[in-house]
Amino acid sequence: MNDNRQPTDDLIRGLAAQAGKGASLSLRLSIVLPVALVFSILAATGVVVMIAGPRSDLMQILPTWTFLFKVIGMVLVAAGGFHLVWTVVQPSQVPRTVIFLAPALAFLLTGALFDRSGFPLLGVHTYSVLNCVGTIIMASIPALAAILSAMRAGTPTRLSQAGAIAGFLAGSVGGLAYTIACLNDGAAFVAVWYSIAIACVAALGASIGPKLLRW
């Protein structure tokens, strides 16, 4: 057994000799993650503009409550998601999912419960749901790629969870981008279908996370 440990001893000596070196080379998460987030938002917006295009009356609806509800809801979800990404790549931190998603959940639920807009849950067109969910997922794909690659600068130790959280953030960025194209101004529609789209991207992230985040 002691013969076995000789290489470990050698390794330790080698590692110790590198003390104090290499700090400047390590990629800093505090730079990489925000950059990935900004890229995600731009890329998702690009995809939404390409696939769906901004709605023609975008300028008029900007200051309305229905539009703001979508934007604020998605920003809250994305903020919680970003915080979770930040914690899940640091080994000593436990992502407190419930606490950071509570504001977003409360906001969307309140909106959905007091939805008096009369907009149907299944949308104003036959393909509303399919359009909404499909476009959000498509817009989230480049965002998911960017976020996952940025997370590799950190040290995720629970890879499925980390992948799911990456997908969650990507999905909410996709949702945020889709607000400029979305014709369904009912709060219930947004709360239900946007959430389902985000959940799909989170599931995708959870399934590819273990492969892509391994180190």
Added chain:
Amino acid sequence: MDTREDRWAKAMRAERTGDSAAYEAFLRAFAASVRRIVEAHLRYMGFSLYEAEDVVQEVLIAVHSRRHQWDTKRSLLPWLNAITRYKIIDASRRLGRDARTRVDLTEEQWAGLFSFEVFDPERNPADVEKLISALPPGEQVAVRAIGLEGASTKEAAARIGSTEGAVRVAFHRSLKKLMAATQRRGPGHE
């Protein structure tokens, strides 16, 4: 207070100012602690301890290459534990896969194993007998019937009064143990 957390955190901070001696002392103490955990885990999972040092080294390299990511304002031990846990799980998955590729052989290949030197009954009957008799009784019967006498799983099952599936499981399980046992004794053992 001179707890392990304090001592190790101090050494990790000293590393950043280039204190090789403090860092080396920390790595040694940490390696010893990781070794205990890894060995306990490998034993619990039924893997041979042969791999333990490899896993210890993987953990050391992982901690070393990510040492700048540790936030000095946070506790060090949870950070070390999470990395150790990740690397041990990663290693057991790999070992499990290796074990499976060794175990997932066809019936013919399994039978062929007995013609390998270590299992050659002609060459070393007493040795094989000694290994087999260390197995649980049910597995002994399965190994003798299928491995040594060349019976099919169906025949062996009929003989023992068990199901074919149970016999196959007992047979594979016992072969895994036999292979581990011969590995422990090292190559070149007559």
